[in-house]
Amino acid sequence: MTTYLLRGVAPLGGEPTDVLLADGTVAALGAAASTDPRAADAHVVEGAGHVLLPGLVDLHTHLREPGREDAETIVSGTRAAALGGFTAVHAMANTTPTQDTAGVVEQVWRIGRDAGWVDVHPVGAVTVGLEGERLAELAAMARSAARVRVFSDDGKCVHDPVVMRRALEYVKAFDGVVAQHAQEPRLTDGAQMHEGVVSAELGLTGWPAVAEEAIVARDVLLAEHVGSRLHVCHLSTAGSVEIVRWAKARGIDVTAEATPHHLMLTDELVRGYDPRYKVNPPLRTAADVEAVRAGLEDGTIDIVATDHAPHTREDKDCEWAAAAFGMTGLETVLSVVQAAMVDTGRMTWADVARVLSTTPARIGRVEDQGRPIAVGEPANLTLVDPAARRVVVPEEQATASVNSPFGGVELPGAVVATFLRGRATVLDGRPVERAAAEGVHA
Numbered sequence: 001m002t003t004y005l006l007r008g009v010a011p012l013g014g015e016p017t018d019v020l021l022a023d024g025t026v027a028a029l030g031a032a033a034s035t036d037p038r039a040a041d042a043h044v045v046e047g048a049g050h051v052l053l054p055g056l057v058d059l060h061t062h063l064r065e066p067g068r069e070d071a072e073t074i075v076s077g078t079r080a081a082a083l084g085g086f087t088a089v090h091a092m093a094n095t096t097p098t099q100d101t102a103g104v105v106e107q108v109w110r111i112g113r114d115a116g117w118v119d120v121h122p123v124g125a126v127t128v129g130l131e132g133e134r135l136a137e138l139a140a141m142a143r144s145a146a147r148v149r150v151f152s153d154d155g156k157c158v159h160d161p162v163v164m165r166r167a168l169e170y171v172k173a174f175d176g177v178v179a180q181h182a183q184e185p186r187l188t189d190g191a192q193m194h195e196g197v198v199s200a201e202l203g204l205t206g207w208p209a210v211a212e213e214a215i216v217a218r219d220v221l222l223a224e225h226v227g228s229r230l231h232v233c234h235l236s237t238a239g240s241v242e243i244v245r246w247a248k249a250r251g252i253d254v255t256a257e258a259t260p261h262h263l264m265l266t267d268e269l270v271r272g273y274d275p276r277y278k279v280n281p282p283l284r285t286a287a288d289v290e291a292v293r294a295g296l297e298d299g300t301i302d303i304v305a306t307d308h309a310p311h312t313r314e315d316k317d318c319e320w321a322a323a324a325f326g327m328t329g330l331e332t333v334l335s336v337v338q339a340a341m342v343d344t345g346r347m348t349w350a351d352v353a354r355v356l357s358t359t360p361a362r363i364g365r366v367e368d369q370g371r372p373i374a375v376g377e378p379a380n381l382t383l384v385d386p387a388a389r390r391v392v393v394p395e396e397q398a399t400a401s402v403n404s405p406f407g408g409v410e411l412p413g414a415v416v417a418t419f420l421r422g423r424a425t426v427l428d429g430r431p432v433e434r435a436a437a438e439g440v441h442a
């Protein structure tokens with residue numbers, strides 16, 4: 001295995017230092033890194049001005065395999081994840097067949113492991129076929145080789161309060177968490193965008209903020225009643241932030257995520273009827289974007305998760321009403337968080353490490369990720385150049401789909417390198433095919 005000497009990098013944006021990666025771990029730091037005998041034949045990465053972060057962990061990715069390999073495969077999606085700085089992703093359960101049995105989650109986990117770009121942690125469905133009626137075999141998925149800890153019907157809401165209560169009770173046995181897609185179905189019947197001034201002007205059926213907030217409020221109370229862990233997916237309204245803030249103050253064990261698009265984009269973009277901006281939950285108002293940023297800044301919102309939702313051109317390049325909901329995000333999230341939170345002075349790089357690595361790893365109970373950058377720790381790391389600027393070109397990304405809302409937009413920052421247990425998956429901003437990394441010749 002290649003040894004790497006990262007020269008002059010800034011761990012969590014702090015003082016520049018040298019970091020030696022050997023035998024899959026952080027082997028030495030500071031002066032000891034270059035004097036270590038293993039540094040003699042190391043591959044040197046000149047990292048002056050670059051920030052070293054723990055490898056990013058996504059709690060919410062749609063990899064689409066099995067079933068929609070025309071939109072994404074586990075290989076294309078995890079390669080995109082590595083390029084985005086990730087070393088682990090949680091793969092959502094709304095595949096075909098659904099990830100609702102031990103067999104399906106083990107298959108996804110194994111394909112991810114064999115691909116080797118990032119660790120793939122399959123999310124288990126809460127209910128059979130995401131139908132919201134019967135609980136899926138949660139314990140069997142938890143005990144399978146995939147060791148599922150996050151359960152979600154994402155794409156759909158577990159709307160029946162009895163089913164939600166049972167799921168919250170059941171996952172306690174294996175320290176699991178229910179990740180809820182908070183959307184009251186009756187209040188969002190036929191909804192096409194956020195309900196507000198813009199939807200009224202465009203004459204599109206709106207999706208009221210209360211449809212999200214009513215479920216978030218109900219679920220924090222259920223989690224308190226049951227004494228279980230709840231995670232709120234892609235929180236998008238100012239009211240939801242307020243409810244989670246209240247719940248945390250009350251001691252309820254709730255965590256919440258924000259997506260990069262809800263940190264940056266508003267429903268004003270829908271005026272052009274470009275389906276790239278069609279997403280669930282919908283883009284909200286500028287006041288909601290500000291509330292989500294403030295919630296992330298003060299810790300009410302625990303993490304940023306991409307909700308990377310690739311869709312084929314056939315499913316996206318059509319009239320607004322017929323287009324699928326969803327946006328890609330793996331390869332732009334770090335840049336969006338830098339633009340929205342770091343470059344605005346609201347968060348430090350240490351905060352970025354917390355919301356994109358440490359805390360998502362903890363919520364997903366992934367023990368070897370999101371670790372401190374310290375000697376002896378597994379070398380799951382991401383090196384970022386914050387001074388870089390680039391215009392996003394979806395066609396040039398590794399994801400198999402082109403439905404990025406940031407196409408044509410200039411964003412700050414670039415992932416220079418990603419290391420998975422000491423092996424480079426990305427170097428000089430380019431993917432390192434595993435055969436090359438292992439010195440295997442075809």
Ligand SMILES: NC(=O)N[C@@H](CC(=O)O)C(=O)O
Nearest residue numbers: 062154155279280309325326
């Ligand atoms: N976010 C989306 O708009 N779409 C997601 C489902 C989801 O996250 O709810 C998808 O699977 O396409």
Ligand SMILES: [Zn+2]
Nearest residue numbers: 154155181233
């Ligand atoms: Zn969702």
Ligand SMILES: [Zn+2]
Nearest residue numbers: 092154155307
């Ligand atoms: Zn999703």
